[in-house]
Amino acid sequence: MRRFEGRTVVVTGGNKGIGFAMAERFAAEGANLVLASVEAQVMEAAEALRAKGAQAAGVVCDVTDIAAVRALYDAAEARFGGVDVSIQNAGVITIAKVEDLTEAEWDKVMDVNTKGVFLCCQEAIRRMRKTGRGGRLINTASGQARDGFIYTPHYAASKMGVVGITQSLAKEVALDAITVNAICPGIIETEMWDYNDRVWGQMLGTYAPGELMAEWVRKIPMQRAGQGSDVAGLVAFLASEDAAYITGQTINVDGGLIMS
Numbered sequence: 001m002r003r004f005e006g007r008t009v010v011v012t013g014g015n016k017g018i019g020f021a022m023a024e025r026f027a028a029e030g031a032n033l034v035l036a037s038v039e040a041q042v043m044e045a046a047e048a049l050r051a052k053g054a055q056a057a058g059v060v061c062d063v064t065d066i067a068a069v070r071a072l073y074d075a076a077e078a079r080f081g082g083v084d085v086s087i088q089n090a091g092v093i094t095i096a097k098v099e100d101l102t103e104a105e106w107d108k109v110m111d112v113n114t115k116g117v118f119l120c121c122q123e124a125i126r127r128m129r130k131t132g133r134g135g136r137l138i139n140t141a142s143g144q145a146r147d148g149f150i151y152t153p154h155y156a157a158s159k160m161g162v163v164g165i166t167q168s169l170a171k172e173v174a175l176d177a178i179t180v181n182a183i184c185p186g187i188i189e190t191e192m193w194d195y196n197d198r199v200w201g202q203m204l205g206t207y208a209p210g211e212l213m214a215e216w217v218r219k220i221p222m223q224r225a226g227q228g229s230d231v232a233g234l235v236a237f238l239a240s241e242d243a244a245y246i247t248g249q250t251i252n253v254d255g256g257l258i259m260s
């Protein structure tokens, strides 16, 4: 299927992990891609997509910086004439006991995961309203938007905030043919999860690398960790015409780990 031929998709945190898997999926379905991340590595990620025949650009952008966010969507307009799908996927996590969690950690996680999502939604909506073509916004929340895990109150708060942003904006832009939805990945094998496995493992007991993940995976009804491609499938659906009547929703993609 090439459902996104001629459409432009912005993916923040698009240089690796879940974001790059989304980008690969949209590229395979004919979209123009604009990938954003903090590190210059995003240029190589865009090059990897171009090497497979996709139209793709990389933009270095810190999603907490409003000027950088505007420049990101300016780049999408200059290169591809606008944005049809905007995926707010950039995210960070730290893990700390309550007395050890610093104000700086709190601010960083809230800034990237919550404010960053809002700033990108704001700018994408501004552009989508201007063209009048409608559009799709998809925000990456987390299983922690359903059920806060231990030692991560700031991350849980940031991801619950993503759900609030999603619902509020969905109501505001519904008559502009713009849908806004959130997704909640469970345990997805990426660099972020490697960190989680290592640090939570140390803090929750004497887990060797991989042991905590294996224990948590046993709790997943499907008995396997997710891959970026599992998340990409949901996101491609939400961005497609088939999802035109779905907005303000938060959908788990986690092998059945959380059923609420």
Ligand code: NDP
Binding pocket: 012, 013, 014, 015, 016, 017, 018, 019, 036, 037, 038, 039, 040, 061, 062, 063, 064, 089, 090, 091, 092, 112, 116, 140, 141, 142, 143, 184, 185, 186, 187, 188, 189, 190, 191, 192, 193
């Ligand atoms: P990774 O750590 O592999 O990737 C995180 C991405 O976010 C990177 O591209 C990184 O860019 C980017 N990023 C971080 N800070 C900023 C910033 N200030 N501005 C722009 N980009 C930034 O994580 P995942 O792929 O695992 O996670 C992707 C999303 O999915 C996150 O929102 C995460 O919270 C969420 N999630 C992940 C789960 C998992 O199990 N892996 C589970 C639930 C949710 P750079 O490399 O340049 O720093």
